[in-house]
Structure formats: C-alpha cells, structure tokens
Amino acid sequence: MNTVNIVKFPKLGLEFTIDKVAFYIFNLPVYWYGIIIATGFFLAIVFGLRNSEKFGIKSDDAIDLVFWAAPIAVIGARIYYVVFNWHEFNGDFKKIINIRTGGLAIYGGLIGAVITAYFFAKIKKIDFLKLADLGSPYFVLAQAIGRWGNFVNQEAFGTNTNLPWGMHSGDVENYLRSLNDSGIDPTMPVHPTFLYESLWNFGVFLFLIWYRKRYKVRGELFFFYMLLYGVGRAWIEGLRTDSLYLGNFRISQLLAIVFSIVFAIIIVIRHRTSKGELVYNAANGPCDIKDCEEVCKNETECDTKEENVEKSIGESEIDNKKML
Incomplete structure (x- = not known):
C-alpha cells in the first residue's frame, strides 16, 4: 500500500510530500494519524488534571475517569462509523476492529464519553455538570488537534472550490473518481474541511477558556461547547463528500443541528431558572x-x-x- 502523498494547494503555490507512516517498530508501521490523535488526547488530559481541583474535582477521580472514558469513547467512535458505513465492512470483523488507518466518528466518541462521565459521576457522587464544564474546553482542543490526522490521511475533505486554499492530492482524486459524481471534478481542488473544523474548534476552545472566568451557571461551558461545535459541524459537514448517511440525511449534520438547537434552549432555560x-x-x-x-x-x-x-x-x- 502506498503511504506517500503529494498534497498541493495550487493557488497558493504550496506542495507537501506526506508519508502516512511516521516510523516502524519491528516492521510494524506507526501512523501519524494515531500519533496526532494521541497528542491531542494527552494534552487534554494534562490540562484537565492541571485544573481539576479548581472545579472541586479530585485529580485521582479525574484520572480514573480517563481510564474508563478513553477506551469507551474510541469504541463509541468506531461503532458510530461502522453502523452508518456498514457497506464498507460487510460484516468482516477484522476490518471492523482495525482502526489503524482511520474510521472514527467524533460524535460516537463524544456520546460514549458523555455517557461514561455521567455514570462515573453518579457512582463517585461528583456533580456531573462541573465535570462536564472541566472537560469541555480540552475535549474540543483535542478535536482541533486530531483533525490534522485527517490531513495526513487525506480524508474529511469537501467538494470542489475556487478558493485560494483549495487542495488536491492523488488520494483525493482517486476517492472522488470512485464516487462517480458528475457534479465533482476529481482533478480540481477541493475544500480542506479538516482545516475548517480544526480552526473552528480552536476558536471554540479559546472562547470557552475566556468565558470560563465569566460564566455563572453550572454546565454552561458544556452547553456552549455542544452548541458551538454543533453550529460549526453543521455547515462544515454540508461541504464534505464522505459523510455518513441515515437515509437521505447526513447523520452528523442532523445531530449537529439538533444539538445546537437543544443546547441553545437549555442555556436560555438555565439562565432563567438558576x-x-x-x-x-x-x-x-x-x-x-x-x-x-x-x-x-x-x-x-x-x-x-x-x-x-x-x-x-x-x-x-x-x-x-x-x-x-
């Protein structure tokens, strides 16, 4: 399998040669995708532990939560991807559990992590909303970093664009040709939607860090994370060519819209009643x-x-x- 890609941004005059493999351990390839996601995850843990006691949460409890939530989030992300992209796997169990080359859906990971945190908080008698407020800025930071794994893998891109930052690569062209979509020209640049979401998530992270010293209602950081991430994901998902579908609907875009509306309403209600x-x-x-x-x-x-x-x-x- 060819792991090297030449990625071009024609109008910017930029060209990069990217190898998906970072290095080998005993002939086993270690991919940049995994390294980048692990880096985002590691930073989220470090920053979360650094600030946990300021939210009244013991660092030991925060560490325990990570040990439970991390694997469940990965499983949830994979299940979400497999369920809504079943034709790619055809019941092949080995392909289903092979996440080394991608195939993780963030909403599946988010749902898994939130459910785990909720029950963990119940068992440990921790205020779930404070726990969610602590983790939200760092979760979205990890997402912002992790999106660059999509760049290395040349996935999560959009339709054709004439914008200066449109990109093109061999993998992008091959994928677009496989779609047989007459409305897309495989030889033309496409939207780097991984970049759009990364920048959007960095913006959400900065807002949450700024707002953290100003908010007045428990859970509000989490609610704003769900609202703002949903708004960004809704419009970015509409540009992508690799969306997961439920019938005629892009499932992640649908969830993003629903979450944005629901959590906007929750924020208003909480402000009025709390x-x-x-x-x-x-x-x-x-x-x-x-x-x-x-x-x-x-x-x-x-x-x-x-x-x-x-x-x-x-x-x-x-x-x-x-x-x-």
Whole structure:
C-alpha cells in the first residue's frame, strides 16, 4: 500500500510530500494519524488534571475517569462509523476492529464519553455538570488537534472550490473518481474541511477558556461547547463528500443541528431558572455557593451575592493563577 502523498494547494503555490507512516517498530508501521490523535488526547488530559481541583474535582477521580472514558469513547467512535458505513465492512470483523488507518466518528466518541462521565459521576457522587464544564474546553482542543490526522490521511475533505486554499492530492482524486459524481471534478481542488473544523474548534476552545472566568451557571461551558461545535459541524459537514448517511440525511449534520438547537434552549432555560447557583472566586475560578468555602481554601473571600459576581470577575484579571 502506498503511504506517500503529494498534497498541493495550487493557488497558493504550496506542495507537501506526506508519508502516512511516521516510523516502524519491528516492521510494524506507526501512523501519524494515531500519533496526532494521541497528542491531542494527552494534552487534554494534562490540562484537565492541571485544573481539576479548581472545579472541586479530585485529580485521582479525574484520572480514573480517563481510564474508563478513553477506551469507551474510541469504541463509541468506531461503532458510530461502522453502523452508518456498514457497506464498507460487510460484516468482516477484522476490518471492523482495525482502526489503524482511520474510521472514527467524533460524535460516537463524544456520546460514549458523555455517557461514561455521567455514570462515573453518579457512582463517585461528583456533580456531573462541573465535570462536564472541566472537560469541555480540552475535549474540543483535542478535536482541533486530531483533525490534522485527517490531513495526513487525506480524508474529511469537501467538494470542489475556487478558493485560494483549495487542495488536491492523488488520494483525493482517486476517492472522488470512485464516487462517480458528475457534479465533482476529481482533478480540481477541493475544500480542506479538516482545516475548517480544526480552526473552528480552536476558536471554540479559546472562547470557552475566556468565558470560563465569566460564566455563572453550572454546565454552561458544556452547553456552549455542544452548541458551538454543533453550529460549526453543521455547515462544515454540508461541504464534505464522505459523510455518513441515515437515509437521505447526513447523520452528523442532523445531530449537529439538533444539538445546537437543544443546547441553545437549555442555556436560555438555565439562565432563567438558576440565578445565584454559581458564584465566582477570583483566585480559584467558579464554585457553587454550597461548597465555595471549601474550594476557595481561605485564599480569598467568596462572593455569594449575585451583585458581587462582576466585582470578583474584575479582580480575577490580576490573579497569578491563570487557568490555561
């Protein structure tokens, strides 16, 4: 199997030679796809552990959750891909479990991770919404990094485009020819939709990190993650040529639209019904009124009145313990 690709961005005058294989261990290829995804996952864990106690979550509990959620998320991502792309596998079990060359659907991984986190929180008696708020910025950061694995594999691209950053490669051309779509010219540049989603996810990450020092309702970071990621995925998915379908619908685009609407409604409802639920501590970040004293650890006074929240937010700007 040829693992080397020449990727061109004709209008930018750029050309890259990319080998899908990073190196070999005892003649076993180690792919860049796996390395890139593992890098995003590793950074998400490191940053999550670094900030877990600021959300009232013990680092040991956060580590335990990773051990459960990570494999279940991978399984969920694979099941999602296989179910909605069954014709590719025809019941071949060896092909189904072979994820080394790709075939992971992020929504399957997200659903698996959220369900695992929910039951983990129940068992450990942890507030699920605080757990979700902690992890959301880093989950989307991992997604932003992981999308570059699609670039190496030359997958997750879109239809033809005349935009300056349109790309072309041998793998892209071969795939488009296999579609036999008269509306697509395999020899012309296509949308690098992996890049669009990566940039969008980086933007969502930066917003969540910024908003984390300002939000007032538990779960809001998670809700905004689901909303904003859904909005981006909905329009980007519409450009792709390799979408997974449920009947005539792009399943990931449909889920993205539904999630965007549902979580936008949840944000509005929570703001109207949860006033005063969350307070902000300048030294340590968001905490609940009921456990603010414990989280603050006597480093500074917690503002427990809603009218003092803005004051404490202003004070946080001079704090030396800035969260990444």
